[in-house]
Amino acid sequence: YKKLNLSKKDHILFQTARRKDIALANFIINVDKNHPKFHIRVALEPKKKFKSFFYYLREMDHSLRTKRAFIYLWSDRIYKVLVNESISKKGIYKSNMPWSFYKREYKNKSSNFTIGYVGDARSSRGFQYLPSLIKEIEKKRSFKYLIQYSKITENLLKTKDELIKLSKKNKRIKLIEKYCDYKDFRILLKKIDIMPIIHNASEINNVTSGTLYACITHEIPFVIPHGTKYMKKVLKVDSYESARNLNQYSEKIIRISKKYDKYLKNLKYSSKILEKKLRKDPLKKYIN
Numbered sequence: 001y002k003k004l005n006l007s008k009k010d011h012i013l014f015q016t017a018r019r020k021d022i023a024l025a026n027f028i029i030n031v032d033k034n035h036p037k038f039h040i041r042v043a044l045e046p047k048k049k050f051k052s053f054f055y056y057l058r059e060m061d062h063s064l065r066t067k068r069a070f071i072y073l074w075s076d077r078i079y080k081v082l083v084n085e086s087i088s089k090k091g092i093y094k095s096n097m098p099w100s101f102y103k104r105e106y107k108n109k110s111s112n113f114t115i116g117y118v119g120d121a122r123s124s125r126g127f128q129y130l131p132s133l134i135k136e137i138e139k140k141r142s143f144k145y146l147i148q149y150s151k152i153t154e155n156l157l158k159t160k161d162e163l164i165k166l167s168k169k170n171k172r173i174k175l176i177e178k179y180c181d182y183k184d185f186r187i188l189l190k191k192i193d194i195m196p197i198i199h200n201a202s203e204i205n206n207v208t209s210g211t212l213y214a215c216i217t218h219e220i221p222f223v224i225p226h227g228t229k230y231m232k233k234v235l236k237v238d239s240y241e242s243a244r245n246l247n248q249y250s251e252k253i254i255r256i257s258k259k260y261d262k263y264l265k266n267l268k269y270s271s272k273i274l275e276k277k278l279r280k281d282p283l284k285k286y287i288n
Helices: 019-031 053-059 061-065 076-085 127-138 154-169 182-191 201-207 210-217 246-258 260-278 282-287
Strands: 011-014 037-042 069-073 092-094 114-117 144-149 173-177 222-225 240-243
Touching (some): 019 037, 019 053, 037 282, 076 092, 092 282, 114 182, 127 144, 127 246, 154 173, 210 260, 222 246
Parallel strands (some): 011 037, 069 092, 114 144, 144 173, 222 240
């Protein structure tokens, strides 16, 4: 930090902040009066415990009031929680994710589409359903599969083993078990044509979904669980499908593949709506 020789004119962005990140920002605020502005993005709801995220949120209240620190949330529910836990209710903003957009090319019906899964391997994200979903899809039509995951929990090790067995039998299944940085993650998204988002609908509505957001910015037609409300104001009709069970997921994936250009055209329109919204985003406003 000292070697960078930062000043009030500089900015530091915490992409997905946890307790230790806001604790670090609070520490620097206390030891350096000329500290840069801190932009702290929070994806998951902080836990309440001794000297938790909320403790440091209150400690930083002066910096939040004077616009030397900023907190950004995507989720309405988490936004309300942090506002209620703060002292002055200042410096906390509802914000979309800053993202790079990608213009996807149209494909014909005979294209060999790639079905994707990206992110942490968690039960709440439906990782355990992947083997069954692949088998269900393959009963009807053959696709390529690109599955990237990290941070797998112990209860999902059997699912991981099953995926490895499937990939050995089916060379069209590619598994990538590692964390991907922003650049690598974008490269993967460009290779995926259709994304089944198998999260629980309530989790998407309450916590939001980075995967769903990435599908819009990278123009990837997708299937979401029935009852998902997140991003509905952005999404154009026939740019995506919804499903109640794995059989419906497989059917909707095949439906998208058969009329891929129609879904992609509509999703391109949704992507433009989101890009326009981001121009007025609080993070864009205060980080300039």
